[in-house]
Structure formats: C-alpha cells, structure tokens
Amino acid sequence: MLDPLMFESLTDKLGKTLRNLRGVGKLSEDNVSDALAEVRKALLSADVHFKTAREFVDDVKEACLGQEVLKSVSPGQQVVKIINDELVKLLGEGSTSLRDDRPLRILMVGLHGAGKTTTSAKLAKRLAKDESKPMLVACDVYRPAAIDQLETLAKQEDFPCYADRSSKDVPRIARAGWEQSKKTGADVVIFDTAGRLQIDDDLVGELERLKAEIDPHEILLVADAALGQEAVNVAKTFHERLGLTGIVLTKMDGDARGGAALSMKKVTGAPIKFMGTGEKIDDFELFHPDRVASRILGMGDVVSLVEKAQENLDQDEAARMAEKLAKAEFDFDDFLSQMRQMKKLGSVGSIAQMLPGMGNVSVGDKEDAVLARHEAIILSMTKQERSVPRILGGSRRKRIADGAGVQIKDVNLLIKQFSQMHKMMKKMKGGKMRKMMGALGGGMGGGMPGGMPGGMPGGGAGMPDLAGMDQKELAKLAKQFK
Numbered sequence: 001m002l003d004p005l006m007f008e009s010l011t012d013k014l015g016k017t018l019r020n021l022r023g024v025g026k027l028s029e030d031n032v033s034d035a036l037a038e039v040r041k042a043l044l045s046a047d048v049h050f051k052t053a054r055e056f057v058d059d060v061k062e063a064c065l066g067q068e069v070l071k072s073v074s075p076g077q078q079v080v081k082i083i084n085d086e087l088v089k090l091l092g093e094g095s096t097s098l099r100d101d102r103p104l105r106i107l108m109v110g111l112h113g114a115g116k117t118t119t120s121a122k123l124a125k126r127l128a129k130d131e132s133k134p135m136l137v138a139c140d141v142y143r144p145a146a147i148d149q150l151e152t153l154a155k156q157e158d159f160p161c162y163a164d165r166s167s168k169d170v171p172r173i174a175r176a177g178w179e180q181s182k183k184t185g186a187d188v189v190i191f192d193t194a195g196r197l198q199i200d201d202d203l204v205g206e207l208e209r210l211k212a213e214i215d216p217h218e219i220l221l222v223a224d225a226a227l228g229q230e231a232v233n234v235a236k237t238f239h240e241r242l243g244l245t246g247i248v249l250t251k252m253d254g255d256a257r258g259g260a261a262l263s264m265k266k267v268t269g270a271p272i273k274f275m276g277t278g279e280k281i282d283d284f285e286l287f288h289p290d291r292v293a294s295r296i297l298g299m300g301d302v303v304s305l306v307e308k309a310q311e312n313l314d315q316d317e318a319a320r321m322a323e324k325l326a327k328a329e330f331d332f333d334d335f336l337s338q339m340r341q342m343k344k345l346g347s348v349g350s351i352a353q354m355l356p357g358m359g360n361v362s363v364g365d366k367e368d369a370v371l372a373r374h375e376a377i378i379l380s381m382t383k384q385e386r387s388v389p390r391i392l393g394g395s396r397r398k399r400i401a402d403g404a405g406v407q408i409k410d411v412n413l414l415i416k417q418f419s420q421m422h423k424m425m426k427k428m429k430g431g432k433m434r435k436m437m438g439a440l441g442g443g444m445g446g447g448m449p450g451g452m453p454g455g456m457p458g459g460g461a462g463m464p465d466l467a468g469m470d471q472k473e474l475a476k477l478a479k480q481f482k
Contacts, residue, residue: 032064032079039083049232049263052090056266060086084293091289092265096246096273101217102187104132105178108248109207109238110222112195115250117146119222119276120192121153122284123248126274127188128157135186137177138163139170139210140194150192157281160184170194170206171213178214191216199234204241211242218245220273223264225249232263239268246273249287330425332386335418336378339371376404377411389415389422 036057043053063082098104106123108116117140124134136154138161140146147163154161162177174191181189193210196203211219221244223231238244247264252275265272272287378386380403385392392400392415401408 029065032061035079036061047231049267052232052263052266056086056090059089087293088289090266091292092271092287096271096287096289098127098246098273099217103181104188104218105214105216106188106190106218106220107207107211107214107216107242108190108192108220108222109242109244110195111199111224111234112143112197114195114222114224115276116140116195116222117149117192118153118281119248119250119274119284120150120190121157121159122276122281123220123274124154124159124188124190125157125281126284128159132188133184133186134159134188134190135177135181135184136161137174137181137189137191139174139177139191141168141170141173142194146192146194153281160186171209174210174214199237204237207242219243220246220248221264221268221270222248222250225252225275232267235264235268235270239270244268244270246270248272248274248276250276252277330422332378332381332389332418336375336386339375343371373404373406373410374414377401377406377414380404389418 039060040053040057043056044050048056060079060083063086064079098106108120108123110116120136124136127134136150136159138147138150140150147165151161151163153159160181162173162180164173164176167173170193177191178189191210191214193207194203219242221235221238223234227234235244235247247268247270249264249272264270272289275285275287277283277285377400380400381392385396385400397408397411397415401411404411
C-alpha cells in the first residue's frame with residue numbers, strides 16, 4: 001500500500017493552502033494568485049520539475065478565473081475541486097491498462113537500481129492473478145547475479161524463465177526467449193533488461209536493437225520514485241529513443257517526496273501504469289490517477305482500501321467472526337485473529353491515510369507498536385486464559401506480562417478494554433450488534449478493545465467494518481466510493 005510518507009510534505013503544504021481557500025467567500029484574481037503561489041511552492045518542494053509546477057499552476061488559475069462559480073458550493077470549495085481535477089490530469093487521466101494483444105511482449109527498461117528485475121516478477125505475479133500465463137526472459141547480462149535473481153523469483157512463483165549465461169548478445173537472447181515462450185504456452189512475455197547508473201549511448205543503443213528484434217507491444221520505464229527533478233531527464237531520453245508506452249514507479253513505500261510521479265506523465269505523455277509499494281512480490285498496484293490525487297489532497301482512498309480487503313482478507317474467517325459477534329461470543333483468540341486480518345492490509349498509518357479526513361492525523365509507528373504489544377500479551381496467555389478471561393487473576397497477569405516483556409499495567413489495560421467491549425456486545429446481540437460494530441469500525445477499529453489502538457482520534461469511528469464483510473458487501477462498498 002502507498003506509504004503515507006510518500007507525499008507527506010506535499011499533502012501537508014497543500015492541505016494548509018486548501019483549508020485557507022475553503023473559507024474564501026469570494027474569489028478574486030489576487031487571492032487565487034496568492035493561494036496558487038503557495039501551491040507552486042509545495043510542488044517545487046516535493047521535487048516536481050519547475051516547468052511542470054509552473055504549467056500546473058497556470059492551468060489551475062485559468063480554470064479558476066474562467067469558470068462561473070456554482071451556487072451549490074462555495075468559491076473556495078470549487079477551487080479545491082479544480083485543483084483536484086488538474087492534479088488527476090497531471091498524474092495521467094484515462095486508461096492505465098496494458099494492451100490486449102496476446103501473446104503480449106513487454107520490454108522493461110530503466111536505470112540501474114530502479115528495481116527492474118523485481119518489478120518484472122511483480123508484474124508477472126499481477127498478471128497471473130488475472131489468469132494470464134506469464135514468462136520471464138533474462139536480458140540483463142551485465143549485472144552480477146541478475147539472472148540468478150530473476151530465476152529465483154520465477155521459481156518462487158512457478159513462472160517459466162528463459163536465460164542464456166553463455167551469450168552476451170542481448171537481442172539474440174531475447175529472440176530465443178520469445179521462441180521458447182511459444183513452446184511453454186505463455187501469453188505474456190516480460191523482458192528484463194540491463195540498466196546503467198546514468199543514461200548513455202551504449203545502453204540506449206542496445207535497447208533500440210532489442211526493440212527492433214522483438215517488436216514489443218509495451219515498453220515500460222521502471223523509475224525510482226525518489227528520482228526527483230532528474231526523473232524528467234530520464235523519462236524524456238528513454239521516451240525519445242524508445243517510445244515509452246507506460247511508466248512503473250518503484251519504491252513508493254519510501255520517503256520520496258513524490259515529484260517523479262507528478263512530472264513524468266507531463267513530460268512523456270506516457271501514463272503511469274503501475275507502482276511498487278513494498279519489497280514483497282505482492283506489493284504492486286495499478287496506478288489510479290484519481291485515487292492518488294485524492295490521497296495527495298488528504299481526501300483518502302477508500303476504494304483502494306476496500307479492494308485491498310477483497311484481495312487479502314479471509315472471507316471464511318470474516319463470516320465466522322460476524323457470527324460470533326452477533327452471539328456475543330468473542331474471546332481473545334478472536335481478537336488475535338482480527339488483529340492479524342488487519343495487518344494483512346498494511347500498517348495502521350497506511351490504512352488511516354486512505355480514509356477521508358485522516359490525511360492530517362498523525363498515525364503510524366506508535367499505533368503499530370500497540371498492536372504488536374497486544375499480540376504479544378495474548379500469545380503469552382494459555383489456551384484456557386484466552387477462552388475464559390475471567391480467570392485472569394493477579395499471578396496469571398504477572399506471568400503474562402513477564403512472558404510478553406511488558407508491564408502489568410499493559411495487561412490490565414487490555415483486559416479492561418476487552419471486558420468493556422464484551423459487556424457492550426451482550427447488550428447488543430444480533431443485528432443491533434452488527435450495526436453497532438459497523439458504526440464503531442468493526443474489525444478495522446471498533447472490533448478491537450478501545451477502538452483503534454493508541455488512541456486514534458475518533459476511536460476508529462467511521463472506519464468501514466472491512467474484516468467483517470463478505471465479498472458482496474465489499475464490492476458494494478467499493479462501488480459507493482467510485
């Protein structure tokens with residue numbers, strides 16, 4: 001999931017400017033210009049290329065001053081909407097899907113260190129989920145262990161992989177890999193290529209010969225999200241020489257300031273199609289310009305959160321949990337299960353940043369630490385103690401605290417919160433219980449003693465009960481936010 005740090009600086013600075021704008025009763029060229037000057041500063045500080053920032057501000061200003069103010073919204077709110085719309089355009093509105101050609105040939109290009117090899121495997125895994133049959137071809141014959149890495153990733157996911165360690169003729173290797181793919185029945189062939197620390201004629205020349213040999217349907221630039229201003233030059237050069245069809249941004253889980261994401265589409269016209277959001281092979285998402293724009297402006301991204309839940313949460317476990325909640329039979333084992341379900345969605349901070357109104361709330365390591373402490377305490381209990389919490393007397397609590405490496409007061413607090421929740425559940429059995437859990441946040445907050453851990457503002461109120469929903473309910477919720 002996209003890390004909240006990725007656009008933290010930009011979100012904070014834009015948020016302050018937009019909050020000031022929302023209160024404006026009447027727009028004038030002066031107050032619009034003042035606000036957009038702050039927007040421009042925020043973009044530049046996030047490493048957006050200066051030309052891209054200038055053009056973005058000019059487009060927003062023109063739209064603001066050239067549009068009649070709607071009666072249904074305040075002038076300030078309308079400017080916020082215009083900024084959101086222009087941000088979506090800047091990130092690349094329209095389709096970000098790959099071509100439908102089969103067999104589909106995809107050429108992965110980029111600088112050394114951008115993560116092409118890992119991204120090639122991630123893309124293959126993503127396409128395999130859509131019932132495609134991917135194959136990987138190792139065309140990086142220069143980086144030590146590049147072939148080994150690709151083969152290991154392919155074996156891990158049971159993908160066919162072609163490599164030729166005896167040859168340095170990259171176009172020839174690619175052609176042989178393409179011919180081999182026909183025998184395996186692959187309908188998507190992904191060519192992992194070499195990179196350099198900087199662009200040079202040898203690198204691009206080899207890629208041009210490779211392109212001529214295999215005639216790829218897609219040429220994807222794999223780019224580190226931390227490139228900043230240099231992202232423009234890299235993207236421009238690759239596009240001019242190869243004709244990019246799309247961009248994949250990697251390391252979106254880091255503390256990069258986000259400038260690359262806002263600059264590359266503007267310069268190349270090639271859409272950002274995917275983004276890598278972590279080190280695991282499953283940490284790979286489709287790039288949705290409208291959703292990322294909403295996150296940048298602090299408006300959340302519930303659709304992506306729900307889709308994450310559909311993909312990662314155990315629906316059988318959710319159904320079992322819903323039944324136990326309705327009967328008020330929730331115990332510490334169930335609480336542990338709920339926590340582990342939640343962890344599948346990412347860190348508390350990353351989840352919070354995808355909820356409307358939470359963009360400016362500081363949530364992160366502290367809350368994750370509370371969850372880890374709760375888990376350690378429960379794991380230090382015996383099976384009987386988890387099922388029958390009332391037997392947890394003083395000596396047992398001390399043993400549990402020692403086993404979990406926490407203080408007795410931490411154990412006491414967890415048990416107290418659990419007891420309060422259990423009493424509430426008994427009063428709210430059946431449908432009322434389910435409705436109540438949804439209002440409090442269910443498995444995403446209210447289902448945990450005391451709401452969201454660490455005292456998240458609102459105690460998790462308003463958070464969807466994702467862990468307690470089945471696939472139909474999740475799909476319905478996602479549709480509401482689209």
